[in-house]
Amino acid sequence: MLDLHTPCPDFSLPNIDGRQVSLSQFTSQPLLVMFLSNHCPFVKHVRAKLADIGRAFQQKGIAVVAISANDTEAFPADSFELMKAEAKEAGYTFPYLYDESQSSAKAFRAACTPDFYLFDRSHHLVYRGQLDGSRPGNNVPVTGHDLVVAAETMLAGGEISSDQRPSLGCNIKWKPGNNPDYYPG
Numbered sequence: 102m103l104d105l106h107t108p109c110p111d112f113s114l115p116n117i118d119g120r121q122v123s124l125s126q127f128t129s130q131p132l133l134v135m136f137l138s139n140h141c142p143f144v145k146h147v148r149a150k151l152a153d154i155g156r157a158f159q160q161k162g163i164a165v166v167a168i169s170a171n172d173t174e175a176f177p178a179d180s181f182e183l184m185k186a187e188a189k190e191a192g193y194t195f196p197y198l199y200d201e202s203q204s205s206a207k208a209f210r211a212a213c214t215p216d217f218y219l220f221d222r223s224h225h226l227v228y229r230g231q232l233d234g235s236r237p238g239n240n241v242p243v244t245g246h247d248l249v250v251a252a253e254t255m256l257a258g259g260e261i262s263s264d265q266r267p268s269l270g271c272n273i274k275w276k277p278g279n280n281p282d283y284y285p286g
Contacts, residue, residue, distance in 0.1 A: 102229055103210050105263055109134070109224040110208035114168065114198035117185045122196045127164040129222050131255060135167045136206060136216040136273070139187040140178035143270035144215050146237045151215070152192035154245050163252060165195035170206035171274035179274070206273055207281050213270040217248055219255065227255050230265035
């Protein structure tokens with residue numbers, strides 16, 4: 102996992118609407134970066150809440166982007182074209198970016214989908230972890246509690262606990278020869 106207070110890795114990726122979206126577009130704005138995939142049952146389990154949280158965060162001045170980095174040759178359900186359909190069906194109002202080279206996934210040290218990274222106004226990492234304790238089949242309601250509390254604390258100028266639980270979901274589907282055996286420091 103990225104260490105807390107790490108600067109946000111730079112990115113410039115195509116959005117499903119054809120525009121490039123870059124970190125530089127969010128100057129002085131808190132930023133939530135989510136790694137998602139179309140086919141992952143963990144993402145499907147929380148996607149309605151992700152759409153709600155995305156809208157709520159955007160209204161509070163937090164920029165939100167999602168990134169899909171899966172190998173689309175091995176997992177065609179994650180293709181760029183199907184990302185467009187997924188975003189519409191799920192009700193995403195935030196950019197849904199395609200990381201074809203998987204370089205952003207590596208830079209963020211993303212391990213799974215969904216995976217969440219919350220950066221403050223100076224784009225330093227303040228939260229990386231789970232949405233909440235809900236998982237497919239565990240009967241825990243999807244609330245977004247962990248991520249929402251971190252965001253509300255950040256916006257209020259409070260100290261976010263460093264006791265953060267990692268996300269749990271489907272592994273990033275790395276292209277052959279692209280799987281990071283380690284993450285260089």
